[in-house]
Amino acid sequence: MVTTSMKVDFHQNFNHFYHAFEILSSQEIPQDYMSFQSSVKDGAIHRLSPRQDLEVVVSDYSFYKEHRMDMLTAKPMVEISFCLQGTREVQISGCTYEITAGTCSLQFIEQIEASFLFNKNEAYQMVGIGIPVSTFNHYMDKIDGIGESSLNFHKVLKGTSYRLFQEKIDAIDILILKQMLHAIAAKKMTNLELEYTVLQLLIRTFQTFLSHPINQTEYSNSDREKIRHAQTIIIENMMNPPTLMELSRLIGLNDFKLKKGFKEMFGKTVFGYLREKRLEKASYLLQNGSMNVTEVANAVGYSNPSHFAEAFKGKYGINPSEVLKKFSQPFTERNHL
Template sequence: MSQIDFHHNFNQFFDGLEIKRMDSNRNEQLLLPSHIGEGTIRRFIPRTDIEVIVSNYTMNRERTISLQTEATMVELQYCLQGTREVSIAGERNEIVPGICSLQLIRQADARFEFTGNSTYHMVSIGIPIHTFHHFMEEGDGTRRVDFSQLLGSQDYGCEYERITPAATIRLHQLLEASLMSSTRNIELECRAMELLEEAFQLFFSNPRTSHAKKMSRTDKQKVKQAREIIVQQMSDPPSLLELSRMVGLSDFKLKKSFKEMYGATVFGYLREKRLERALFLLQQGKLNVTETAYEVGYSNASYFSEAFRRKYGVNPGSFVRQSERI
């Protein structure tokens, strides 16, 4: 099994859809046969150990694809539209829009069930195990996250989370890039790596949480209260000294404990939440960029735009235009 390329797992799925593809693994646009449905699967291999799949198609009728995965791999998947049933190694899951899933796969039987006249829009990123372990290696050469330890004796494991605001931005950027014939592999690799990094941070525990365990239950509650206050009052938050008095901690202890629990300073955390809220508001389309800036607590729209660009890699105005196109 170790000699089988992880791309083979994707090839089996394409074969299940009766899609004509190249013999070798390469970037290509795959068309769904007309007797099965309508739409495309855009396949990108920006480097030999990363595969990116952008699917957007509609099935004519109900269809089930059964296969056996023959290569161990990690797959990160974002469901943007369409609900489907997936069963791997006997574990049955419903994949719904707005969900991000991280799947750890050994050799296992897989079954995919599609509903007729439903549109499916998904983004998947697959990597082999040696690449996963390379990404998990830390600066001192150690690796606290291991594929075998995560799966144990099981052949399949899957974790789910809501698609985060940061991932939404990066997905928009990847989808934009995938539509342009001039996009180079290096850009697609960068977009995929950003999504993988964000997902690994989301799914795997942060070492900083071990320090938070040493805090008393009372102090944890006070820090949580402080977090709730700054999020609820983000447009006009209290100063650090005012906040510490409100929750009954010294400003020094609040600063130290907050960072241990949330991995960021009080106002670094607030900045992130402001930008996440701004992203949500811009997606709703009810406020313009300036109104959004004021709504989340920025008195200067230019400063807001710069902070938004540093976090998401795109200006808020450009993001609004991208959202309207995709």
């Protein structure tokens, strides 16, 4: 159960951000839309809270000159940020981190002082999702696929006040974000739908960054980077993926090390991972409703729609045609199907 005090403490971090940003928030979430224009910046920030332990911030703004913004976090929290446009630096405890377009960042934050550095005439578009520590710890107890069942906020931090994980935004997450932003802009997303979407993004991010830690002594930083490159190649070429030997040559790592390292890092074989990502993308394409089943099958690399339907039902327990039908209904009608 989420307490009222947690709600107040947790949301203080965002209130401090808006204060440092020199904009006024009415703090009447879950729907708080703030547009602004001055000699320094213009744009808008949309603040939403589908439930009391979730805060979603959609930012779209730019600065007319280089700008530094300093702030202090009030309470520990966990935040994921999807940077869709723009590059900025963040300075925390003497360390500088770069947040670039196309990256997903998972941040574990104690009470820290942070400085944000924004570039002149650069457009920034970001989606941030914040949760309190208790919610993160709760999900670590519930989510399957996390490498260490007893993982919690303080174990991730390992005695530090800040830790950042960063990766290229997954193709499936890009699709989820686009659908979410379109629905928010069109005012067609209910709190329940927003909560469901945000929880998907949170769980997927936790599984990406926190599951199956790779053996640090056996694999160098270069090896781990090559294996992550293999992951990117697989996702970007799921319609026509390379063979294992071709993938090995593309990343410059022998096939034995690739197979073993990939399984340790992502918890699946290379082609088990490919199959998983194909079916995940298929699920979101079907939910989007802009393609029929055959088109979706082709879009994720299945030339035989029957094989695709069999694989899809094996993973989700439902035929792809049923998903397509279900998500062509208004949300209120879907719950009765």
